Amino acid sequence: xxxxxxxxxxxxxxxxxxxxxxxxxxxxxxxxxxxxxxxxxxxxxxxxxxxxxxxxxxxxxxxxxxxxxxxxxxxxxxxxxxxxxxxxxxxxxxxxxxxxxxxxxxxxxxxx
Amino acid sequence: xxxxxxxxxxxxxxxxxxxxxxxxxxxxxxxxxxxxxxxxxxxxxxxxxxxxxxxxxxxxxxxxxxxxxxxxxxxxxxxxxxxxxxxxxxxxxxxxxxxxxxxxxxxxxxxxxxxxxxxxxxxxxxxxxxxxxxxxxxxxxxxxxxxxxxxxxxxxxxxxxxxxxxxxxxxxxxxxxxxxxxxxxxxx
Numbered sequence: 001x002x003x004x005x006x007x008x009x010x011x012x013x014x015x016x017x018x019x020x021x022x023x024x025x026x027x028x029x030x031x032x033x034x035x036x037x038x039x040x041x042x043x044x045x046x047x048x049x050x051x052x053x054x055x056x057x058x059x060x061x062x063x064x065x066x067x068x069x070x071x072x073x074x075x076x077x078x079x080x081x082x083x084x085x086x087x088x089x090x091x092x093x094x095x096x097x098x099x100x101x102x103x104x105x106x107x108x109x110x111x112x
Numbered sequence: 113x114x115x116x117x118x119x120x121x122x123x124x125x126x127x128x129x130x131x132x133x134x135x136x137x138x139x140x141x142x143x144x145x146x147x148x149x150x151x152x153x154x155x156x157x158x159x160x161x162x163x164x165x166x167x168x169x170x171x172x173x174x175x176x177x178x179x180x181x182x183x184x185x186x187x188x189x190x191x192x193x194x195x196x197x198x199x200x201x202x203x204x205x206x207x208x209x210x211x212x213x214x215x216x217x218x219x220x221x222x223x224x225x226x227x228x229x230x231x232x233x234x235x236x237x238x239x240x241x242x243x244x245x246x247x248x249x250x251x252x253x254x255x256x257x258x259x260x261x262x263x264x265x266x267x268x269x270x271x272x273x274x275x276x277x278x279x280x281x282x283x284x285x286x287x288x289x290x291x292x293x294x295x296x297x298x299x300x
Contacts, residue, residue: 004280007287007291008258008259008287010298011287011290011291011294011298014240014294014298015244015255016259018237018239018240018241019151019155019240019241021148021151021152021156021260022143023143023147023160023161027139027164027165028139028140028143030161031139031165031168031169032132032135032136032139034165035168035169036132038169
């Protein structure tokens with residue numbers, strides 16, 4: 001029976017020389033292409049994830065907007081000379097008195 | 113192409129700063145080291161190419177963590193051998209799930225078609241590949257590192273994270289398993 005060292009010496013070259021252990025030409029190019037793809041991927045993923053989140057929020061935001069507009073329209077009405085948009089946005093009717101009241105609230109001691 | 117005489121440490125520093133050309137030079141410098149390991153473990157073919165690429169991608173991801181205490185060659189070999197062992201596990205799982213046992217040997221011994229060698233050298237290659245593929249993955253790793261890559265027992269132990277005695281006993285068992293299959297080539 002051969003000793004391990006002799007066996008390794010005998011089999012080593014046979015195993016070592018049996019096959020060509022090299023990659024196909026262009027290996028480094030293929031590696032760099034993959035690295036570029038993988039390093040750029042997170043940026044693309046982030047922007048598409050943000051886009052998906054935005055699309056998910058759009059119907060909710062639209063529903064809230066409609067509900068608030070309806071509430072404002074029902075609460076204030078358009079009888080006081082307001083436009084539909086002003087009423088929908090819940091703005092107070094603008095009159096000479098309210099303008100003066102606003103002016104006084106900004107003047108020194110206006111709120112006293 | 114970047115100068116081959118630029119030290120690894122300089123290329124590493126530049127690669128860490130995002131210099132792709134520097135990293136590419138490192139890939140070119142060490143691709144044969146990685147190829148010897150992964151093809152030694154898996155045989156030639158697409159699987160070895162994938163594992164080779166993955167080795168460098170993992171290395172790229174770990175660039176900032178790599179401290180030059182270990183040599184780059186040893187570090188890359190360690191990644192390559194671990195990924196090859198994982199690939200062998202996946203291969204075994206796939207074969208046991210999808211392939212009849214009598215076909216397993218044929219597939220495991222696929223030498224990687226497409227190379228027009230002389231019949232004799234092809235026969236030698238297939239005999240050696242077939243013999244290596246009969247080894248357990250851990251024995252295969254020791255044979256690859258010691259006999260193909262030429263690492264010492266101590267280096268092999270370091271790469272595999274096992275004691276030197278374990279390397280020696282695995283190698284001994286592997287050699288005894290290989291001997292009957294490679295005997296005709298030893299006598300030739």
